[in-house]
Amino acid sequence: MAQANAFEANNSQIQVEHDKKRRQFVIRLNGSHDRAVLLYEYVGKKTVDLQHTEVPDAYRGRGIAKHLAKAAMDFVVEEDLKAHLTCWYIQKYVKENPQPQYFEHIHQ
Secondary structure, X not given: OEEEOOOEOOOOEOXXXXXXXXXEEEEEXXXXXXXXXXXXXXXXXXXXXXXXXXXXXXXXXXXXXXXXXXXXXXXXXXXXXXEEEOOHHHHHHHHHOOOHHHHOOEOX
């Protein structure tokens, strides 16, 4: 699994893992018991559907989902894919973080 940034409650450092086999981005919370996830599926050879983001209730409101969204959008850009933004949170993230490279990769 690829890793980018570790979640520690005391300093809010976030580590996102990309599990390509399961088609998900994961942040392990509180050791490995709790997890925040962003799920996606390939819907074409070079098109992914960013389907769902989920953060456990106890961890909501801490900005964890934005790390998943950034990792997913960066993956789409790096792999030169097109993305369907089914997940409402990804739609919100892109709107609040208007990066030109993101817009170029959003399937209209």
